[in-house]
Amino acid sequence: MAGNASVAEAAAKPAAYTPASRTPAPQSNFAPWKDPAKNPIVRFENVTKRFGDFVAIKDCTLDIYEREFFALLGPSGCGKSTLLRMLAGFEKPTEGRIFVNGKDITDLAPYERTDVNMMFQSYALFPHMTVERNIGFGLRQDGMEKSAIEARVAEAMALLELGKFAQRKPHQLSGGQQQRVALARAIAKKPRIMLLDEPLGALDKRLRQQAQFELMRIQETTGTTFVIVTHDQEEAMTVASRIAVMNHGELAHIATPGEIYEFPGSRYVANFIGDVNIFEGKVSAIDGNDVTIDWPSGNDSFTAQGSAGLTIGQQVWLAMRPEKVRIFQTKPTEACNAIPGKVVDVGYLGSISHYHVKVASGQQVTALRANAAQTVEHNIKWDDDVWLEWPYDAGMILTK
Amino acid sequence: MNSRFSWFNVTSIVLGFAFLYIPILLLVIYSFNDSKLVTVWGGWSTKWYSGLLQNDALLDAAWVTLRVALVSATVATILGTLAAIVLVRMGRFRGRTLFSGLVFAPLVMPEVITGLSLLLLFVALGFDRGYWTVTIAHATFAMCFAAVVVQSRLHDFDKSVEEAAMDLGAPPVRTFFEVTLPIIAPAVISAWLLAFTLSLDDLVIASFTTGPGATTLPIKIYSQVRLGVTPEINAISTVMIGFVTIGVLVASYMTKRQSAMRERETRAVDQGAA
Numbered sequence: 089m090a091g092n093a094s095v096a097e098a099a100a101k102p103a104a105y106t107p108a109s110r111t112p113a114p115q116s117n118f119a120p121w122k123d124p125a126k127n128p129i130v131r132f133e134n135v136t137k138r139f140g141d142f143v144a145i146k147d148c149t150l151d152i153y154e155r156e157f158f159a160l161l162g163p164s165g166c167g168k169s170t171l172l173r174m175l176a177g178f179e180k181p182t183e184g185r186i187f188v189n190g191k192d193i194t195d196l197a198p199y200e201r202t203d204v205n206m207m208f209q210s211y212a213l214f215p216h217m218t219v220e221r222n223i224g225f226g227l228r229q230d231g232m233e234k235s236a237i238e239a240r241v242a243e244a245m246a247l248l249e250l251g252k253f254a255q256r257k258p259h260q261l262s263g264g265q266q267q268r269v270a271l272a273r274a275i276a277k278k279p280r281i282m283l284l285d286e287p288l289g290a291l292d293k294r295l296r297q298q299a300q301f302e303l304m305r306i307q308e309t310t311g312t313t314f315v316i317v318t319h320d321q322e323e324a325m326t327v328a329s330r331i332a333v334m335n336h337g338e339l340a341h342i343a344t345p346g347e348i349y350e351f352p353g354s355r356y357v358a359n360f361i362g363d364v365n366i367f368e369g370k371v372s373a374i375d376g377n378d379v380t381i382d383w384p385s386g387n388d389s390f391t392a393q394g395s396a397g398l399t400i401g402q403q404v405w406l407a408m409r410p411e412k413v414r415i416f417q418t419k420p421t422e423a424c425n426a427i428p429g430k431v432v433d434v435g436y437l438g439s440i441s442h443y444h445v446k447v448a449s450g451q452q453v454t455a456l457r458a459n460a461a462q463t464v465e466h467n468i469k470w471d472d473d474v475w476l477e478w479p480y481d482a483g484m485i486l487t488k
Numbered sequence: 489m490n491s492r493f494s495w496f497n498v499t500s501i502v503l504g505f506a507f508l509y510i511p512i513l514l515l516v517i518y519s520f521n522d523s524k525l526v527t528v529w530g531g532w533s534t535k536w537y538s539g540l541l542q543n544d545a546l547l548d549a550a551w552v553t554l555r556v557a558l559v560s561a562t563v564a565t566i567l568g569t570l571a572a573i574v575l576v577r578m579g580r581f582r583g584r585t586l587f588s589g590l591v592f593a594p595l596v597m598p599e600v601i602t603g604l605s606l607l608l609l610f611v612a613l614g615f616d617r618g619y620w621t622v623t624i625a626h627a628t629f630a631m632c633f634a635a636v637v638v639q640s641r642l643h644d645f646d647k648s649v650e651e652a653a654m655d656l657g658a659p660p661v662r663t664f665f666e667v668t669l670p671i672i673a674p675a676v677i678s679a680w681l682l683a684f685t686l687s688l689d690d691l692v693i694a695s696f697t698t699g700p701g702a703t704t705l706p707i708k709i710y711s712q713v714r715l716g717v718t719p720e721i722n723a724i725s726t727v728m729i730g731f732v733t734i735g736v737l738v739a740s741y742m743t744k745r746q747s748a749m750r751e752r753e754t755r756a757v758d759q760g761a762a
Contacts, residue, residue: 176651178651199655208648225658226657229656229658
């Protein structure tokens with residue numbers, strides 16, 4: 089995602105060369121959350137939801153802006169679906185208010201929330217209606233004229249390429265087709281905010297990737313604000329403009345996919361998004377931006393780029409993405425962070441290889457290497473003594 | 489394979505079916521008996537069936553039974569469906585266990601007790617016993633059967649379908665009539681048929697709660713049999729067996745078709761996912 093930004097920068101310079109296959113994303117400069125003048129279209133204000141003694145959502149405050157593709161990401165039971173269902177009106181917050189477009193909708197019933205429509209995980213198609221009547225259901229509830237309904241239904245069916253299934257019943261459709269009908273049915277009402285509860289969960293991997301791009305295309309063509317709930321971090325990274333990572337009913341981190349991946353706010357977020365190596369240590373010296381971290385279990389110390397607010401003696405965690413760890417057979421010279429270890433496992437995936445290296449502290453560190461050379465002779469093998477090295481700005485210092 | 493057709497299995501099946509159906513078969517056969525003596529075969533005849541049409545007392549009783557069954561089945565189905573919806577959809581409310589116990593208790597309550605207590609109630613309220621008291625009594629005890637049938641359908645009904653309807657702008661009542669009811673319709677119809685059948689052949693509760701001028705067919709038959717079985721009774725019983733058989737067959741066909749359809753839907757979804 090950081091790569092995307094640099095491509096966009098390059099494209100902004102006149103006469104800069106842009107590879108034809110990678111046109112810059114039109115939304116790369118899209119960041120309404122950074123603009124204090126913008127009003128959010130959705131605002132959760134100190135929302136708490138309790139089911140009996142169980143706290144599903146803990147004092148959550150969240151702004152979502154118009155035209156965003158916002159992802160709520162977290163493991164099952166983290167409260168992400170509850171948050172979405174509160175926005176749709178199926179659950180009522182125990183405390184706090186919810187605003188849509190500046191209007192307090194906390195006490196409105198689902199059928200009174202005209203700005204919001206939802207697509208369900210189970211698709212929830214009406215089994216006794218044809219595809220056409222399913223899609224027109226919401227419009228009939230609004231008392232629209234018959235000809236206007238027909239036009240809208242046709243429009244929605246065209247958008248999702250459902251034309252030839254108009255007269256079929258849901259049970260005569262495949263899973264992918266049902267998913268598109270469910271999407272068409274919600275989008276036909278032209279809501280300002282579209283809620284998607286694990287919309288692609290029932291599809292197999294290949295179909296899911298296709299559907300992700302389909303969702304992005306529809307979100308862009310209709311200009312609707314999308315809020316998606318997912319437990320699949322790849323899906324969230326692919327589709328979303330911003331991601332909120334949730335943990336036990338709390339918002340652990342809200343940021344763009346790139347920021348979340350490169351600068352996660354906590355060990356939980358770092359672990360949840362992608363793979364990560366974590367070293368526990370204490371700050372022993374701070375020199376401007378350079379922070380020295382003692383790593384007692386490995387009897388070593390590291391230097392890393394630190395942020396403000398660190399104090400000497402503070403307990404910190406140094407987190408590092410596997411692709412930023414380099415692996416060598418001999419000790420690299422002039423490396424600022426280098427530790428020895430022994431290879432315990434090699435995972436060859438074709439394009440890349442994973443190396444699991446046991447280091448002095450006994451923990452396993454993963455390094456990732458692209459297999460750039462066309463050879464089957466890989467010089468690093470099981471039980472080899474190796475050195476792991478990473479630059480001082482590759483790791484992130486986490487304080488929680 | 490041989491063990492499936494062992495002499496033991498075959499004998500038990502033959503004995504079991506014989507025990508269940510030979511009496512009914514005999515009754516049907518003797519309804520076509522030409523002889524006036526019930527137990528002596530005198531050749532084939534349909535004269536008892538045509539005789540039925542002249543027997544006003546029996547026809548009246550049949551007409552009362554039919555009216556009671558139609559009305560009580562309808563009332564029982566409506567109340568049973570509502571009870572099932574409350575039990576399945578309202579979640580855990582205070583007194584839910586008590587409510588479900590109260591709804592389903594008549595299933596296991598001896599009919600004599602149900603009949604007697606209803607009789608006491610009608611007497612205490614000063615109701616004139618007759619057509620309406622029988623109808624109310626039948627609706628009361630058939631309601632729990634209807635509730636069971638509808639409840640089992642509602643249990644595997646995806647609640648998000650109703651939520652989707654509301655999300656798309658349909659208020660709860662419209663959601664019920666446009667989405668929920670059409671989907672559970674087969675279960676509601678089989679509940680109605682079950683309630684209808686139960687009312688049709690109830691003797692005990694009807695005899696407790698009936699009054700002058702509202703003699704149902706089972707009561708009529710029972711009182712006539714005490715004076716001696718006539719071939720006419722055999723004929724009317726055969727007609728009733730026919731009615732009940734058709735009712736049960738249609739009800740089970742609806743249930744089967746419905747579950748087959750659901751299976752097909754699930755299969756379609758699975759194939760789509762695979």
